[in-house]
Amino acid sequence: MTWLRALRETSRSGLKVERTRLEPLVALRAAAGVAIVVGLALWLWSPPVAASSAFGAFAAGVATFQRSWRPRPVLALATGAGLAVSTFLGYLAASHVVLFVLLLAVWSFGAGMAWALGPTTGMVSALTVAVMLVTVTLPTSALSALHHAALVGLGALVQAALIVVFPIRRWGAQRDALADAFAAEADYARRLRHEPVVPFDPEALMAARAAAELTPRQARRRPDELHGQRALAERIRPVLASLADPTVGAAAEGPERDRAREVLAVAAVVLDAVARSIRHGTPLEVPERADALLRSDAPGAELTGSARRSATRLVSLLSAAVERAEGSGPADATGTAHLLRPKAGELLPTAMRTVRRQVHWDAPVLRHALRLSVVACVGYVLGGALPLGHGYWAPMASVMVMRPDFTQTYERGVARFTGSLVGVALGTGITQSTHPGTYALAGLAVVSIGLMYLLMRSGYVVAQACVGAYVVFLLDMGGQQVEQTVRDRVLLTLLGGLLAMAAYAVFPAWETPRLRDRLAEWIEATSGYVAAVMDAHADPGRRRHGAVRRALLDLRAAGAAWDQAVARADAEPVRHRGVSRSAVRDADAALSAAGRVGLVMEAHQPGKDAAPVPAAARFAAALREATARAADQVRERRAPDWSALHAELARWPSDPAGDRVVRRGAELLVDTLDELAEALRPRSAGRRHPAGEPGPPAAR
Numbered sequence: 001m002t003w004l005r006a007l008r009e010t011s012r013s014g015l016k017v018e019r020t021r022l023e024p025l026v027a028l029r030a031a032a033g034v035a036i037v038v039g040l041a042l043w044l045w046s047p048p049v050a051a052s053s054a055f056g057a058f059a060a061g062v063a064t065f066q067r068s069w070r071p072r073p074v075l076a077l078a079t080g081a082g083l084a085v086s087t088f089l090g091y092l093a094a095s096h097v098v099l100f101v102l103l104l105a106v107w108s109f110g111a112g113m114a115w116a117l118g119p120t121t122g123m124v125s126a127l128t129v130a131v132m133l134v135t136v137t138l139p140t141s142a143l144s145a146l147h148h149a150a151l152v153g154l155g156a157l158v159q160a161a162l163i164v165v166f167p168i169r170r171w172g173a174q175r176d177a178l179a180d181a182f183a184a185e186a187d188y189a190r191r192l193r194h195e196p197v198v199p200f201d202p203e204a205l206m207a208a209r210a211a212a213e214l215t216p217r218q219a220r221r222r223p224d225e226l227h228g229q230r231a232l233a234e235r236i237r238p239v240l241a242s243l244a245d246p247t248v249g250a251a252a253e254g255p256e257r258d259r260a261r262e263v264l265a266v267a268a269v270v271l272d273a274v275a276r277s278i279r280h281g282t283p284l285e286v287p288e289r290a291d292a293l294l295r296s297d298a299p300g301a302e303l304t305g306s307a308r309r310s311a312t313r314l315v316s317l318l319s320a321a322v323e324r325a326e327g328s329g330p331a332d333a334t335g336t337a338h339l340l341r342p343k344a345g346e347l348l349p350t351a352m353r354t355v356r357r358q359v360h361w362d363a364p365v366l367r368h369a370l371r372l373s374v375v376a377c378v379g380y381v382l383g384g385a386l387p388l389g390h391g392y393w394a395p396m397a398s399v400m401v402m403r404p405d406f407t408q409t410y411e412r413g414v415a416r417f418t419g420s421l422v423g424v425a426l427g428t429g430i431t432q433s434t435h436p437g438t439y440a441l442a443g444l445a446v447v448s449i450g451l452m453y454l455l456m457r458s459g460y461v462v463a464q465a466c467v468g469a470y471v472v473f474l475l476d477m478g479g480q481q482v483e484q485t486v487r488d489r490v491l492l493t494l495l496g497g498l499l500a501m502a503a504y505a506v507f508p509a510w511e512t513p514r515l516r517d518r519l520a521e522w523i524e525a526t527s528g529y530v531a532a533v534m535d536a537h538a539d540p541g542r543r544r545h546g547a548v549r550r551a552l553l554d555l556r557a558a559g560a561a562w563d564q565a566v567a568r569a570d571a572e573p574v575r576h577r578g579v580s581r582s583a584v585r586d587a588d589a590a591l592s593a594a595g596r597v598g599l600v601m602e603a604h605q606p607g608k609d610a611a612p613v614p615a616a617a618r619f620a621a622a623l624r625e626a627t628a629r630a631a632d633q634v635r636e637r638r639a640p641d642w643s644a645l646h647a648e649l650a651r652w653p654s655d656p657a658g659d660r661v662v663r664r665g666a667e668l669l670v671d672t673l674d675e676l677a678e679a680l681r682p683r684s685a686g687r688r689h690p691a692g693e694p695g696p697p698a699a700r
Contacts, residue, residue: 010411060155069174083128112369177204183271193265200241205234215341225277235317245600248604250303260303294322365404410504413501419463423448424468526598530597535620548602586676626642642677
C-alpha cells in the first residue's frame with residue numbers, strides 16, 4: 001500500500017462515527033464525579049484551582065471506561081495515584097528546563113513501555129504524561145505541588161467512591177462477555193446449517209475467559225448464573241462442529257443432513273435464550289420446539305455413528321446450560337472457579353517478565369516507548385520556543401495520539417486535530433455569544449465532559465470534540481484569554497499530531513516483515529493442539545484434558561496475534577517484505593481447516609475405558625517434529641516439508657478398529673498441511689494464485 005492510500009484510509013477510519021450501545025447512567029455517574037470536584041474547588045478555593053483539579057476526576061473517569069475486567073474503583077484509584085505522582089514530580093522539576101526535559105523523557109519512556117501490559121495500562125500511563133505537561137503552567141513550589149497532587153488524587157477518589165456507592169449493572173461486564181460467547185455460538189450453529197465447515201471466530205470465548213478471572217472475594221459474590229457457564233460454552237463449540245462436519249458427522253445430503261440442520265437450528269434458539277437470560281439476569285424462556293428437543297430421549301434417532309453421538313452430546317450440554325441459567329444446576333462451578341486472579345504482588349513478577357520480553361530492538365513496544373520519549377521532549381522544546389503560548393499542548397497532543405502501531409497513531413492524529421478544532425470552535429462560539437459566569441462555565445464544562453463519557457465509544461473524533469469544548473470552558477472559568485487559547489491550541493495540536501506521525505514514519509515498527517514469524521507461531525500452536533488431542537486418543541486412561549485445554553488457549557492466542565498482524569500489515573504503507581496477500585489468504589484457510597481437524601477430534605475424545613490407539617501417539621510425535629522443522633522453514637521463506645507425516649500416515653494400520661475419527665482426522669490434517677505448503681511455495685516454484693484479500697478469522 002502506498003503512503004497516499006494509507007493516509008487516506010487511516011484518515012477515513014479516524015473520522016468514522018459508529019453507532020454503539022450508549023450507557024447513559026454510567027456516563028452520568030462519571031460526569032457527577034467531575035461536577036463534585038469542580039463544585040467543591042469553586043466553593044473552597046478559586047476558579048483556577050477548580051479548573052486544574054477537575055483533571056484528576058476527568059482522567060479517572062476516562063480510565064474506568066477502558067476495556068478491563070478489573071473492578072472499576074481499582075482503575076480509578078490507580079489512575080489517581082499515577083496522576084498525583086506525575087503532578088508532584090512535574091511541579092518539582094518545572095522550574096529547571098533541563099531537569100524537566102530529562103524527567104519527561106524518562107517518564108514518557110516508562111509510559112510507552114506500559115503498553116506491554118495492555119491497552120488500559122498504556123492509556124492510563126499516557127494520561128499521567130499529559131498531566132505532567134499541564135502542571136508546568138502552574139506555580140512551582142513543594143507545598144503547591146503537594147496541594148495540587150492531593151486535589152488530583154481527590155478527583156480520582158471521588159470517582160472511585162461513586163462507583164462503589166452507586167453500582168450500575170453489577171457484574172454487567174462479566175454478564176455481557178459470557179452472553180456474547182453464547183450468542184456467538186448461536187450464530188455459529190445457524191451458519192453451520194448452510195455451510196458445514198464455516199470458520200468460528202474465538203474472540204468472544206477469549207473475552208469470556210478473561211472476564212471469568214476473579215479475585216477470591218469476587219468469586220464468593222458471583223451470581224449463580226455465571227457459575228460454570230463458560231466451561232459449557234467451550235464444550236458446546238466442538239460438538240456443533242462435529243455434528244455439522246460431513247466428513248465425520250452427518251452425511252452431506254439426505255435425511256441425516258436434514259435432521260442435523262434441525263438440531264443445529266434448535267441449538268441456536270436455545271443458545272440465544274441462554275445468552276439473553278445471562279445478559280439481563282432474567283428468567284430463561286425456551287421456545288416449545290426447543291424444549292421438546294431437550295426432553296427427547298432420542299434427539300438423533302435419524303442420525304448414525306459419530307453424528308448421533310454428537311447430537312446426543314449436544315442436547316446434554318444444552319440442557320446443562322439451561323439448568324445453570326435457570327439456577328437449577330450444580331452450585332459448584334467446575335469451569336471458572338479455578339480462574340482466580342492473582343494479587344498485585346503476585347502479578348508484579350509476571351508484569352516484569354512481560355515488559356522484559358519487549359526489550360529488544362525490533363519489539364513494537366520498545367520502539368513506541370523510544371518514539372514517545374523523543375517526541376514528548378521535542379514537542380515540549382518546540383512548543384516553548386514558538387511565540388504561541390501554552391506550548392505544552394504540542395507534546396500533550398503527541399502523547400495522547402501515539403500508539404505502538406501505525407494505524408491507530410495516524411487515525412487518532414487526524415481525529416484529534418479535527419475533533420479538537422470542532423470542539424474549540426463550538427466552545428468559543430458559546431462563550432463569546434453568551435458571556436456566561438463562573439458557575440455557568442462550570443456547568444457547561446460538566447455537560448461537555450458528560451457528553452464525552454456518553455459518546456466516547458462512538459468514535460475518537462466525537463470524544464475529542466467534547467474534550468475541546470470542555471477545555472475551553474475550564475480555561476475561560478480560570479480567567480485565561482480564550483481567543484489566544486483557541487488559536488494556540490489549534491496550531492500546537494496540529495504540530496503535536498504532525499510530530500507523532502513523522503516519528504512513526506522515521507522510526508517505524510512495521511508488522512509486515514514479521515508476518516512470517518506470526519505465521520510460524522500459528523503453525524506451531526495449531527499442530528500442538530492437534531497433537532494434544534491425538535495424545536488423548538492414544539492413551540485414554542491418562543487425564544489429558546489440561547494439556548488439550550492449554551494447547552487450545554495457545555492456539556487462540558497465536559491465531560489472534562496472526563489476525564491482528566494481518567490487519568495491521570494490510571494498512572501499512574510499506575513495500576512487500578513478508579507474505580503476499582494471496583499467500584495470507586490461502587495459508588489462513590489451510591490453518592483454519594487444520595484447527596478444525598483438532599476441534600472435531602476433541603468433540604469425540606474417548607472415555608477412560610476406551611481402547612488406546614498407539615498409531616495416534618506415533619503420529620502426534622511425528623507431527624511435533626515435522627512442525628518444528630516447518631516453522632523454521634517458514635521463517636526462512638521456504639515452503640514447509642511434510643513428507644515425514646506422509647510416511648507416518650502410510651504406516652497407520654489399514655484397519656482402524658474403532659479409531660475411524662482420529663484416523664480420518666490425521667488424513668485431513670495432512671491434506672490441509674499440504675495446502676499450506678502450496679500456499680507458501682514461491683511463485684517461481686510453480687505456485688499460481690490470483691491476488692486477493694486476507695480471509696476471515698480462523699476457526700479456533
